Amino acid sequence: MKFPSSPFQLAILSILSVVTVSWATSDPLVNIDDFLQCLSKQSQSTSSIHAAIYTPQNTSFQSVLSDRIKNRRFSTSTTPKPLAIVAAKHEYHVQATVLCAKQQGLQIRIRSGGHDYEGLSYVSHVPFIILDMFQLQSINVNVAEKTAWVQSGATLGQVYYKIAEKSNVLGFPAGVGPTVGAGGHFSGGGYGSLMRKYGLSIDNIIDAKIVVADGRVLDRKSMGEDLFWAIRGGGGASFGVILSWKLKLVSVPAKVTVFNVSITLEQGATDVVYKWQYAAPLLPKDLFLRVRPLQVNSTGRKKTVKVSFIGLFLGRINKLLPLVKERLPELGLQRSDCFEMSWIENIVFFADFPIGTPITTLLNRTNGQPSFFKAKSDYVTKPIPKRVIESLWKEMIKIDNFWMDWNPYGGRMGEIPESATPSPHRAGNLFLIQYYAVWVEEGVEAASKYLQLSRKLFDLMTPYVSKNPREAFQNYRDLEIGANLDNQTNFQIAKIYGSKYFKGNFDRLVRVKTMVDPHNFFKHEQSIPPV
Ligand SMILES: Cc1cc2nc3c(=O)[nH]c(=O)nc-3n(C[C@H](O)[C@H](O)[C@H](O)COP(=O)(O)OP(=O)(O)OC[C@H]3O[C@@H](n4cnc5c(N)ncnc54)[C@H](O)[C@@H]3O)c2cc1C
Ligand SMILES: *[C@@H]1O[C@H](CO)[C@@H](O)[C@H](O)[C@H]1NC(C)=O
Ligand SMILES: *[C@@H]1O[C@H](CO)[C@@H](O)[C@H](O)[C@H]1NC(C)=O
Ligand SMILES: *[C@@H]1O[C@H](CO)[C@@H](O)[C@H](O)[C@H]1NC(C)=O
Ligand SMILES: *[C@@H]1O[C@H](CO)[C@@H](O)[C@H](O)[C@H]1NC(C)=O
Ligand SMILES: *[C@@H]1O[C@H](CO)[C@@H](O)[C@H](O)[C@H]1NC(C)=O
Numbered sequence: 320m321k322f323p324s325s326p327f328q329l330a331i332l333s334i335l336s337v338v339t340v341s342w343a344t345s346d347p348l349v350n351i352d353d354f355l356q357c358l359s360k361q362s363q364s365t366s367s368i369h370a371a372i373y374t375p376q377n378t379s380f381q382s383v384l385s386d387r388i389k390n391r392r393f394s395t396s397t398t399p400k401p402l403a404i405v406a407a408k409h410e411y412h413v414q415a416t417v418l419c420a421k422q423q424g425l426q427i428r429i430r431s432g433g434h435d436y437e438g439l440s441y442v443s444h445v446p447f448i449i450l451d452m453f454q455l456q457s458i459n460v461n462v463a464e465k466t467a468w469v470q471s472g473a474t475l476g477q478v479y480y481k482i483a484e485k486s487n488v489l490g491f492p493a494g495v496g497p498t499v500g501a502g503g504h505f506s507g508g509g510y511g512s513l514m515r516k517y518g519l520s521i522d523n524i525i526d527a528k529i530v531v532a533d534g535r536v537l538d539r540k541s542m543g544e545d546l547f548w549a550i551r552g553g554g555g556a557s558f559g560v561i562l563s564w565k566l567k568l569v570s571v572p573a574k575v576t577v578f579n580v581s582i583t584l585e586q587g588a589t590d591v592v593y594k595w596q597y598a599a600p601l602l603p604k605d606l607f608l609r610v611r612p613l614q615v616n617s618t619g620r621k622k623t624v625k626v627s628f629i630g631l632f633l634g635r636i637n638k639l640l641p642l643v644k645e646r647l648p649e650l651g652l653q654r655s656d657c658f659e660m661s662w663i664e665n666i667v668f669f670a671d672f673p674i675g676t677p678i679t680t681l682l683n684r685t686n687g688q689p690s691f692f693k694a695k696s697d698y699v700t701k702p703i704p705k706r707v708i709e710s711l712w713k714e715m716i717k718i719d720n721f722w723m724d725w726n727p728y729g730g731r732m733g734e735i736p737e738s739a740t741p742s743p744h745r746a747g748n749l750f751l752i753q754y755y756a757v758w759v760e761e762g763v764e765a766a767s768k769y770l771q772l773s774r775k776l777f778d779l780m781t782p783y784v785s786k787n788p789r790e791a792f793q794n795y796r797d798l799e800i801g802a803n804l805d806n807q808t809n810f811q812i813a814k815i816y817g818s819k820y821f822k823g824n825f826d827r828l829v830r831v832k833t834m835v836d837p838h839n840f841f842k843h844e845q846s847i848p849p850v
Contacts, residue, residue: 350423351402354448357419358405371412371454373404380404384441387430387453389498391689392766393438401428401441406451410528410536413560416450418534421840428843429556431471432500436694436796439556439843440503450560452502453684460485465568466525467491471502471561476670476681482568483663483678490571490662492517494794495669497681505564506555507794508742510751512631512669515730516604517569521551521740522731526565529558532840536562549831549847552742553821554793557828557847558835571662576632576639577669578656581625588612588626589708591649592725595628596702598647600729600749605633606642610725614715624712631665692757693770695777696795697784698748699725707783714776718769721776724753743822744790752784753795774799793820798844813848820845 351374358368373380383404388394402425405416420427426447430440441449452472458481460467469478476497482489492513494504509520517523526539527550537559539547546558555561582588592610599608611627628650632639636657643652660668663678672680703711715721733746744751756773758765781789791800801816817825825847832839833849842848 351425351446351448354419354423354425355403357422358415361411361415361419368405368412368415371406371408373406374402375400383451384449386686387433387451388438388441389432389434389686389689390436390438391691392693393442394689395761398438399442399444399447401443401447401449404449404451406454408454410455410530410562413450413452413455413530413562414534414536416448417530417532417560417840420448420450421532426842429502429560429841430500431502432474432498432504434496434499435503436692437798437844439796439845443843452500452560455562460568462486462489465489467566467568468563469501469566470563471500473501474684475499475501475504476666476683478566479663479666480678480681483661486568487573487661487663488571489568491520491566491568492523493520495666497666497670498684498686501564502555502561504794506550506552506561507796508552508740508792509794510726512607512609512665513569513571514732515602515607515727516633518731518735519552519740519742520566521742522735523567523569524551524564525567527551528562529555529560530562531559532836532838545827545831546835549741549828552740552793553824553828553831553847554845556843557832557841559841572633573661574635574659575662575665576634576636576657576659577630577665578652578658579627579629579668580650580652580656581627583615583625584623584712588624589705589712591628591647592626592708593702593705594647594649595725596699596749599727602646602727602729603642604730606639607631608647608727611722612712612715612725613722614718614720616719622716624715629669631669635659690757690759691761691766691769692755693773694756694795695754695773695797695799696792697752697754697777697780698744698790698792699750699752699784700747701783702749703783710779711776714772714779718756718772718776720757721773722755722757724751724755726751726753737822738824738827741821741824741828742793743824744792748785751792752780753792788815788818788822790822791816791819796845801845810848810850813846816845817847 373383407413427450429450431452455470455472457470462485493509494511505520528538608630612624615625616622727750728748737743756769758769801812828847832847837849
């Protein structure tokens with residue numbers, strides 16, 4: 320092992336010498352004090368790590384735990400809690416946490432933005448600690464080089480804001496939720512309204528820094544191309560802790576155009592959605608046109624579905640209007656529906672804030688009170704027949720506040736080979752569906768009602784979506800997709816969810832995992848297993 324001789328890294332060296340291979344036969348009775356002592360040992364020789372450690376004895380433990388919980392299903396009195404949270408303030412805190420947890424046979428969960436749909440970044444069913452990355456949020460934009468180094472704890476909103484601060488003609492292709500964390504989002508693929516022009520986030524990431532199971536910090540050069548391939552879409556939490564990413568920024572015009580046209584079923588939404596399936600994936604790369612059907616249940620009115628057609632065009636209104644008129648005249652897009660703005664203002668618009676909201680809102684990391692939700696995903700390769708869309712609405716109307724996103728593929732997405740990154744869903748897909756059930760009622764009964772309804776709707780779609788395997792998007796994590804039969808080994812189960820998320824890339828992910836973490840220190844319910 321070769322270390323640069325900074326004091327931080329020297330401190331890690333002293334830990335390394337303490338660490339033995341005892342974790343392989345670890346004691347099931349985990350002693351958190353030994354873990355904390357291990358961390359302390361390291362703080363004697365460096366600045367204090369104490370200010371980064373929260374145990375249930377610290378008054379702010381609960382708020383640090385719950386501030387970054389995005390799904391209330393995993394924030395109840397019965398949700399298992401961590402023994403401690405290490406909210407790393409320096410990169411060597413990450414190294415120390417990995418080494419000490421390994422030494423004590425303690426499982427870690429890595430959290431950046433906390434948006435994991437199944438709470439895997441902050442819940443485990445064995446004794447565990449959370450390694451929280453939220454204090455590592457620096458962003459360095461280099462306009463001349465058109466790159467940015469971004470620490471994992473930064474949010475997408477911060478990333479976009481910092482880029483815009485330096486240039487109004489540079490952007491980055493990633494998701495729409497401003498509070499989503501760079502750590503989980505990029506390692507899971509990352510897509511948003513620039514995907515048809517530039518692909519996924521991972522298609523535009525050119526370097527990274529990671530702490531691997533033996534405590535070393537590696538960059539692209541020292542980790543090698545296999546591991547660098549794996550962490551861009553294969554899920555970081557199987558391979559190590561990603562400290563930071565280097566993004567290749569992309570060009571955006573000084574003015575873009577956005578619109579959001581809503582049509583109810585009564586106004587003929589079904590026909591427009593049906594036609595959209597043919598038009599949207601073939602549109603020029605500069606136009607991203609998403610469909611968002613939403614169940615509406617306004618008091619005193621009949622329950623129905625309202626479909627929003629939300630668009631981003633990398634150009635001006637004058638060019639957009641004739642294009643939509645030619646390709647999807649059914650939408651009836653008017654000049655008055657369209658708004659020209661800077662690219663950064665479009666980010667605020669897509670995040671559902673009213674036009675005119677200051678862009679500083681993107682820096683707000685505070686989550687409101689989270690709701691309970693369950694999401695699922697599907698890839699569609701053939702247009703869905705009109706009668707099926709109609710029966711989909713019928714099911715949807717039964718589920719209060721249920722919504723979907725239909726995100727068009729094609730464009731750049733169709734040009735990138737399936738094996739270029741672990742994320743295989745490329746050419747041949749018309750669109751990705753996200754199903755999203757959301758509720759506010761507390762208790763297991765309400766949860767099981769909504770879970771059942773969403774499964775029913777998902778089952779209805781089986782014949783009309785991808786098959787063998789029925790593919791799924793890793794950033795929309797869904798624990799229901801790994802059929803969990805008692806007679807299956809963990810590896811057989813992993814092969815099920817692995818082939819849905821990664822198709823043929825699963826085998827290469829297993830090879831990389833076996834090479835970098837053969838003892839499976841970095842694991843969770845849907846991680847990549849070693850052979
Ligand atoms: C409101 C909302 C909007 C969203 N919009 C989009 C969208 O437009 N496009 C899209 O693609 N996705 C979207 N997502 C999904 C989102 O990309 C994923 O949930 C993503 O994994 C969240 O990353 P995170 O850091 O916030 O989550 P976390 O819960 O912190 O992490 C998610 C997973 O990544 C692991 N992980 C986190 N940080 C690290 C790290 N530093 N090193 C290694 N592993 C790590 C965690 O252990 C966990 O397994 C959205 C989610 C929400 C809730
Ligand atoms: C938590 O409490 C311990 C013990 O009092 C203290 O050393 C530590 O600094 C506290 N952590 C934080 C983040 O304040
Ligand atoms: C939806 O409508 C039903 C009555 O049809 C009502 O009982 C329910 O509370 C409404 N839900 C919401 C979230 O408004
Ligand atoms: C689009 O309009 C719908 C319906 O009015 C609304 O619920 C949604 O928040 C809007 N979305 C965006 C991105 O503006
Ligand atoms: C930040 O977001 C939270 C949650 O949505 C909101 O309650 C709060 O008012 C926002 N703060 C600012 C300064 O906008
Ligand atoms: C496991 O059980 C299921 C159903 O009981 C059966 O269909 C399947 O073949 C079994 N698989 C193995 C590997 O034994």
